[in-house]
């Protein structure tokens with residue numbers, strides 16, 4: 064059987080998961096699967112899981128594990144031929160266990176970013192909700208202030224990116240993420256990166272993936288010749 068590369072990226076809100084996932088997808092040709100994008104697609108398509116998910120998101124809550132796994136695992140089954148990087152899932156130990164029974168992960172990337180940095184970044188985060196595109200007024204500003212580069216739609220700031228809401232979100236993140244990072248640590252696949260700048264973290268992630276990905280893909284090439 065051919066061996067593909069499977070990774071997850073974890074970190075608190077604003078830690079750079081989306082930004083780094085895009086770089087990984089671009090540099091290593093992996094598919095970037097974002098749980099937030101899946102949720103938004105399901106809400107737009109009014110699937111059963113999407114309708115359920117919307118009731119929680121409207122209240123500013125995370126989508127419950129059983130809804131989330133029902134929404135996500137079938138999408139992963141469609142990806143069996145591809146190497147992928149999953150961003151935003153798992154967020155809880157129950158999700159990590161569900162994912163573990165569906166596939167074997169090679170790497171779990173964990174972003175560890177100081178609280179002050181997260182607050183500062185999210186203060187400047189603007190998003191285009193229909194596409195999930197994310198901007199930062201300092202780090203990667205749109206071409207025209209307040210306007211999405213591709214569609215020309217107005218950008219918005221999320222309510223829960225406000226500093227007051229953020230502290231509660233981060234506390235909650237820490238509580239639920241610790242068992243997940245412990246789970247991956249015990250499996251020997253956890254790689255933690257700590258810094259205040261994505262541009263300083265990126266070379267280290269790139270080096271790690273360079274050591275992991277070629278080996279796996281050469282296995283896949285051998286397997287496919289037999």
Ligand SMILES: Nc1ncnc2c1ncn2[C@H]1C[C@H](O)[C@@H](COP(=O)(O)OP(=O)(O)OP(=O)(O)O)O1
Pocket residue numbers: 074075076077081098099100102120124125126127131151152153154155158
């Ligand atoms: N793994 C998950 N478990 C539960 N709910 C989820 C999960 N992934 C996404 N959601 C739901 C709740 C989120 O508020 C919504 C949008 O997700 P996402 O785009 O990852 O944005 P976010 O604002 O929560 O994350 P971040 O600030 O870390 O980028 O979808």
Ligand SMILES: Nc1nc2c(ncn2[C@@H]2O[C@H](COP(=O)(O)OP(=O)(O)O)[C@@H](O)[C@H]2O)c(=O)[nH]1
Pocket residue numbers: 074075076077078079080081082083184185187188189197198199200201202203259260261262
């Ligand atoms: N100033 C600064 N902003 C960054 C850096 N890395 C990412 N960002 C911005 O910080 C915000 C959060 O990043 P994002 O990738 O959305 O993080 P996620 O919530 O973990 O997916 C976005 O507005 C990014 O453009 C960085 O190194 N410096």
